[in-house]
Amino acid sequence: MRKDTSPALPHFRWTGLDVGGLLPDGWRAEVSGLAARSSDTRRYPVTPFLTRESPFFEGGVHRGRVRADAVERDLPWLAESYRGVFRDFAEEVAGEPVRTSHDPRYSVVLNILSAPDMRFECHVDTNPLTGLLFCTDNPQGTGGELTVAHDTAARGPAEIDRNCAVLHPRAGHLVFFDGRRNPHYARALTAPGLRVTAIMNYYTASVPEESTRPRGLNTHLFGQE
Numbered sequence: 001m002r003k004d005t006s007p008a009l010p011h012f013r014w015t016g017l018d019v020g021g022l023l024p025d026g027w028r029a030e031v032s033g034l035a036a037r038s039s040d041t042r043r044y045p046v047t048p049f050l051t052r053e054s055p056f057f058e059g060g061v062h063r064g065r066v067r068a069d070a071v072e073r074d075l076p077w078l079a080e081s082y083r084g085v086f087r088d089f090a091e092e093v094a095g096e097p098v099r100t101s102h103d104p105r106y107s108v109v110l111n112i113l114s115a116p117d118m119r120f121e122c123h124v125d126t127n128p129l130t131g132l133l134f135c136t137d138n139p140q141g142t143g144g145e146l147t148v149a150h151d152t153a154a155r156g157p158a159e160i161d162r163n164c165a166v167l168h169p170r171a172g173h174l175v176f177f178d179g180r181r182n183p184h185y186a187r188a189l190t191a192p193g194l195r196v197t198a199i200m201n202y203y204t205a206s207v208p209e210e211s212t213r214p215r216g217l218n219t220h221l222f223g224q225e
């Protein structure tokens with residue numbers, strides 16, 4: 001009888017594909033233009049329920065964000081892709097019916113890093129499937145990696161970095177993952193540049209939208225439930 005000595009596979013997986021050829025000419029410049037025009041750049045307090053910053057962390061996380069209403073207005077092709085071809089891919093990945101958000105406040109948002117003291121908060125997601133479109137190239141050695149802990153108990157960048165999957169942003173690459181258990185964040189840039197990602201919330205038949213948002217989260221993010 002064969003003895004199975006294979007190590008356990010990591011729980012965290014992602015599926016990636018290059019959708020750059022599906023996007024309109026000049027899409028990267030359109031995204032960067034909107035990021036430059038409309039980014040709400042400030043120090044954000046950590047997110048209730050979902051933060052996975054160290055318990056000793058204080059002071060918020062400096063980053064930029066473009067809200068979903070601006071994305072819907074200024075990047076209509078991205079909003080259409082979110083509800084169209086990207087959703088179709090998401091459904092293949094999930095293996096079950098996938099829905100987009102009913103709530104326009106968290107359909108597609110842009111996250112922006114443009115200075116060396118900016119990064120994204122260590123956190124977990126509420127939705128069962130996240131789509132992330134990298135909109136800039138941030139090659140190895142320049143920072144901005146999406147970093148996902150294999151250890152679901154990790155707190156803060158140092159613990160996440162200790163044992164993690166690392167994805168280097170490449171414009172046009174779309175990744176799907178379930179980020180509900182594995183803490184993740186975007187590392188700071190280590191060279192002058194810009195990092196922009198489009199974050200898309202998807203929901204499945206088994207985990208519908210209504211079941212995913214902790215009470216009080218919308219008040220924290222948007223000022224009302």
Ligand SMILES: [Fe+2]
Pocket residue numbers: 123124125130179184
């Ligand atoms: Fe996330």
